[in-house]
Every structure is written in C-alpha cells, then in structure tokens.
Amino acid sequence: MKPMPDFSALSLSEIARFEQEQRLPPVDQWHPDHCGDSEMRIAADGTWYHQGSPIGRPEMVRLFSTILRREEDGSHVLVTPAEKLSIAVDDAPFLAVTLNSEGSGAERRLAFRLNTGEPVTANADHAIRMRGTAEEPRPYLHVRRGLEALIARPVFYELAHIAMHEADKGNGPIGLWSCGHFFPLEPGR
Known part of the structure; x- marks a missing residue:
C-alpha cells in the first residue's frame, strides 16, 4: 500500500486519483472457516484495541482495516485466505x-x-x-x-x-x- 499523503495539500482530483490507486485485498472473495475471536474491538471513537489495550501503531490499524469485512448478519470479521476472526465494533469501524x-x-x-x-x-x-x-x-x-x-x-x-x-x-x-x-x-x- 502506498503511504498516505497530506490530504490538506491535495486537490480533490489528486485525492480521487489516490483513492483509485489504492489496492485493497479481495476480502469479499475469501471464505475460510471461522477460526475464533481476534480479541480485538473498535471503539465508537475509532480507537482499535487488542486484549483491552489500544493499538498504538497507526500502520497496524491501517493494515487490519484492509482485511475488515462486514458479514451478512451485520457482524464484523478480520479475514485472510486462511482465517476468519470475529472483531467487536461498537458503532462504525x-x-x-x-x-x-x-x-x-x-x-x-x-x-x-x-x-x-x-x-x-x-x-x-x-x-x-x-x-x-x-x-x-x-x-x-x-x-x-x-x-x-x-x-x-x-x-x-x-x-x-x-x-x-x-x-x-x-x-x-x-x-x-x-x-x-x-x-x-x-x-x-
């Protein structure tokens, strides 16, 4: 993934171009068996937690956000080709x-x-x-x-x-x- 630019310095055309260039994993195509709970939670203020402690590295949060998927029943999971783990989301992820x-x-x-x-x-x-x-x-x-x-x-x-x-x-x-x-x-x- 490309590093995130300073959006305050970009025009909307430049932002749109950056948006199109982003390549997200095809999580909608991955259907592994459910493996358990990630022990992660996304609080209503957008803070990501693992085992009750905030995840302090923005790069880790960004990486996890790319493999986040909402299931048909409204629940959220982190998914890879091999694993699917539940994640609690208080409001919006x-x-x-x-x-x-x-x-x-x-x-x-x-x-x-x-x-x-x-x-x-x-x-x-x-x-x-x-x-x-x-x-x-x-x-x-x-x-x-x-x-x-x-x-x-x-x-x-x-x-x-x-x-x-x-x-x-x-x-x-x-x-x-x-x-x-x-x-x-x-x-x-």
Whole structure:
C-alpha cells in the first residue's frame, strides 16, 4: 500500500486519483472457516484495541482495516485466505476525521479522510446518510461493502455550515451535493 499523503495539500482530483490507486485485498472473495475471536474491538471513537489495550501503531490499524469485512448478519470479521476472526465494533469501524470540499451546489465534490488515512469521496457508491434524531443526528459515510464511517462531530459541523449557507431558503431538505448526488443532512429523510 502506498503511504498516505497530506490530504490538506491535495486537490480533490489528486485525492480521487489516490483513492483509485489504492489496492485493497479481495476480502469479499475469501471464505475460510471461522477460526475464533481476534480479541480485538473498535471503539465508537475509532480507537482499535487488542486484549483491552489500544493499538498504538497507526500502520497496524491501517493494515487490519484492509482485511475488515462486514458479514451478512451485520457482524464484523478480520479475514485472510486462511482465517476468519470475529472483531467487536461498537458503532462504525471507521471515523471520517477531515473534509475537503471543492465547488458549490450540484457541482460540489466532498472528500473525507478516515482515521486510518483512507480517502473516501462522497458519491453514489459512498453515500452520506443520517441516523439518530434532529436533536442528536448521527451522520455516516459508506466506505465499502457495508462498512461505514461515523462522520466526526467537527466534520459534521463543517458539512452543516456549508449546507446552511447553500440552503434553498426553506424550499426542500437541508443537505449537500457531491459528485452529482444530493445527500440530505436531516435524520429520517
């Protein structure tokens, strides 16, 4: 895997190119027997733990994140061609920690950097969706194959600020466009 660049210094076109160049293992093609529990947990704040202790090496977290898969029953596993181990996930396995935005209105493009360093551009395959209530919204970004990132509160505030600035003065839902797709920022829409 290529080293992660400094996303604050990149254009969205450069981020998209980096995103396309990433080669992730084909975990959806691996179907070994379940071997047990990894004794790992991903906390709601995105911290990865092994046997109750935080994993302090970002490179290890990044490596493990590439072999993470969500099963049809909603559980999560770490999978290789030879092993499949359960992993506990408190909320979403990833956290969207930074936002890059270019353009405005329907021409806007939104790119996020996850806590693992992975770039994800909001589009038809990587939708932003809201859960929770109006009082306690919980924004998520689809990452890949059923895996989601909770959008960190400061990043959600950035999104809300942009959406309020561009709002159509009460004529429709509050939300944002990215790559030609509109994403409402209100739960239940």
